Amino acid sequence: MAEHSFDESIRLEPVEAGVLRGKTTAAWANMVGPFGGMTAALMLRAIDMHPERTGAPLSLTVNFAAPIADGEFDVTARPLRTNRTNQHWFVDMVQDGTVTTTATAVFGLRRDTWSDTEKRMPDVPAPEEVEERGLPPVIAWARNYDMRFIDGAAPSKGAGPSDSSTTMLWARDRLGRPLDFAALTAASDIFYPRIYLRLGAPTPAGTISLTTYFHATALELASAGDDFVLGCASANRFSGGYFDQSAEIWSRSGTLLATTHQIVYFKT
Amino acid sequence: MAEHSFDESIRLEPVEAGVLRGKTTAAWANMVGPFGGMTAALMLRAIDMHPERTGAPLSLTVNFAAPIADGEFDVTARPLRTNRTNQHWFVDMVQDGTVTTTATAVFGLRRDTWSDTEKRMPDVPAPEEVEERGLPPVIAWARNYDMRFIDGAAPSKGAGPSDSSTTMLWARDRLGRPLDFAALTAASDIFYPRIYLRLGAPTPAGTISLTTYFHATALELASAGDDFVLGCASANRFSGGYFDQSAEIWSRSGTLLATTHQIVYFKT
Numbered sequence: 001m002a003e004h005s006f007d008e009s010i011r012l013e014p015v016e017a018g019v020l021r022g023k024t025t026a027a028w029a030n031m032v033g034p035f036g037g038m039t040a041a042l043m044l045r046a047i048d049m050h051p052e053r054t055g056a057p058l059s060l061t062v063n064f065a066a067p068i069a070d071g072e073f074d075v076t077a078r079p080l081r082t083n084r085t086n087q088h089w090f091v092d093m094v095q096d097g098t099v100t101t102t103a104t105a106v107f108g109l110r111r112d113t114w115s116d117t118e119k120r121m122p123d124v125p126a127p128e129e130v131e132e133r134g135l136p137p138v139i140a141w142a143r144n145y146d147m148r149f150i151d152g153a154a155p156s157k158g159a160g161p162s163d164s165s166t167t168m169l170w171a172r173d174r175l176g177r178p179l180d181f182a183a184l185t186a187a188s189d190i191f192y193p194r195i196y197l198r199l200g201a202p203t204p205a206g207t208i209s210l211t212t213y214f215h216a217t218a219l220e221l222a223s224a225g226d227d228f229v230l231g232c233a234s235a236n237r238f239s240g241g242y243f244d245q246s247a248e249i250w251s252r253s254g255t256l257l258a259t260t261h262q263i264v265y266f267k268t
Numbered sequence: 269m270a271e272h273s274f275d276e277s278i279r280l281e282p283v284e285a286g287v288l289r290g291k292t293t294a295a296w297a298n299m300v301g302p303f304g305g306m307t308a309a310l311m312l313r314a315i316d317m318h319p320e321r322t323g324a325p326l327s328l329t330v331n332f333a334a335p336i337a338d339g340e341f342d343v344t345a346r347p348l349r350t351n352r353t354n355q356h357w358f359v360d361m362v363q364d365g366t367v368t369t370t371a372t373a374v375f376g377l378r379r380d381t382w383s384d385t386e387k388r389m390p391d392v393p394a395p396e397e398v399e400e401r402g403l404p405p406v407i408a409w410a411r412n413y414d415m416r417f418i419d420g421a422a423p424s425k426g427a428g429p430s431d432s433s434t435t436m437l438w439a440r441d442r443l444g445r446p447l448d449f450a451a452l453t454a455a456s457d458i459f460y461p462r463i464y465l466r467l468g469a470p471t472p473a474g475t476i477s478l479t480t481y482f483h484a485t486a487l488e489l490a491s492a493g494d495d496f497v498l499g500c501a502s503a504n505r506f507s508g509g510y511f512d513q514s515a516e517i518w519s520r521s522g523t524l525l526a527t528t529h530q531i532v533y534f535k536t
Contacts, residue, residue, distance in 0.1 A: 058510060059477045059531045061329040063372050065349035065356040080367050081333035086476065086533070088333040088370060090358070099348050102356060104331050104372055106476050110508030114536040116466065118433055119504040165386055198384065208354065208374050209327040211479045213512040213531045215505045236387040236516070237483045237524045240378030242326060244481040244527050246514060248504070256505045259512050261529050263327045263374070263481045265354070268382040
């Protein structure tokens with residue numbers, strides 16, 4: 001069986017002490033460069049492959065510093081501090097001597113504690129009741145997902161402005177690749193820029209910084225499997241050429257897998 | 269006139285090429301080590317003082333890697349990438365050879381664009397109509413603020429658990445120090461741990477990673493001046509010894525100055 005394009009895209013090969021080399025793929029390309037979610041997944045993957053890594057991801061912040069050209073890149077993860085229950089990381093991606101991407105992450109051990117999900121999962125129709133509708137086919141990476149927008153699909157030609165930037169969609173890997181931390185990281189950037197929805201049309205925009213908080217345990221991810229997850233995203237404030245958005249990723253059965261936030265540059 | 273303790277606490281002095289030295293202060297101490305918001309403000313301040321800095325803060329992520337002891341510490345800010353309209357930074361704080369804190373930040377230029385605040389400011393009584401009530405006096409840093417809780421004050425002895433982790437409070441500097449980016453950064457960590465509210469009692473807890481998105485322009489900060497700001501915070505999910513919270517800081521006149529998120533370690 002052919003390797004899934006997601007696994008091909010997050011593949012990193014050791015080239016020298018601590019340096020891992022990867023390569024962009026056509027299947028996960030965005031309009032310019034790779035899908036930001038894939039870049040974020042690669043930063044996480046570099047930590048995951050590090051021999052000193054302990055625990056599972058708790059938080060990841062990825063800063064998109066420069067465009068990534070098609071081709072090879074080097075990723076280096078450095079443990080900055082290891083505590084009894086958590087570990088702090090710095091990761092950079094370099095291409096032709098230029099830092100394209102930086103990240104910090106915290107990995108940690110989870111313990112049994114009091115628990116509660118206070119955020120409420122929206123009451124939405126099942127994915128089978130929602131029509132499949134992706135992003136425009138020019139967005140290569142989006143074709144890897146079966147997307148079903150309940151609310152806030154990408155505006156069609158001639159759409160008007162909207163008062164709300166909220167998008168809710170069911171999404172799953174089209175080829176049935178099960179969810180893991182890398183795929184959850186990628187999914188945290190699955191939302192097209194909220195400014196499109198407000199203006200009713202695309203406009204130049206790009207994520208500057210993406211933070212994901214991982215709530216899911218490995219067991220919860222395994223239980224989510226290859227089923228649809230629900231993504232919900234809303235912007236808070238647009239001004240001065242930037243906006244921020246907050247989003248949640250829910251398993252179909254109602255587990256809050258991740259909360260994720262980003263600040264985005266836009267032009268109007 | 270004596271220097272304000274906030275300005276004394278964020279003071280950094282160059283000691284060698286690129287390294288800035290600061291010192292903890294009793295006035296901004298937390299139960300253990302300094303107030304996390306003050307540490308975050310120091311990380312931002314180190315960028316602000318760097319000769320290559322351009323633009324104003326857009327985002328800041330601070331990772332609390334190790335406890336900070338009372339005394340001196342060194343902060344180093346490194347520009348990793350300068351683009352036409354934004355600039356990417358890495359900052360670390362080191363004490364006795366140990367990395368206590370790391371941060372990444374994006375600074376940038378703001379331009380006139382389409383703008384809108386989509387998040388709604390809660391409809392709350394004016395600060396003059398709300399009783400002053402701070403945190404327990406053992407929390408030294410909190411005494412620097414005039415705090416007025418509209419909802420979700422820190423639980424008193426004998427309080428029961430609560431279904432909601434939401435806190436809304438008016439807060440301002442007690443001595444009238446006007447708001448600037450450093451003070452806004454500090455304010456983004458003004459919320460005591462949400463787990464206290466859910467359990468109805470304090471329990472060991474500490475911020476692991478704090479991200480702040482800056483929406484305010486320098487003009488908007490100047491306009492907020494020394495008046496009260498409204499802080500609103502809620503947690504999303506508590507599990508495995510961690511929870512995340514999302515918060516907003518509003519000016520009294522309704523400008524969304526910052527949105528801020530954190531993941532917190534807790535024990536029960």
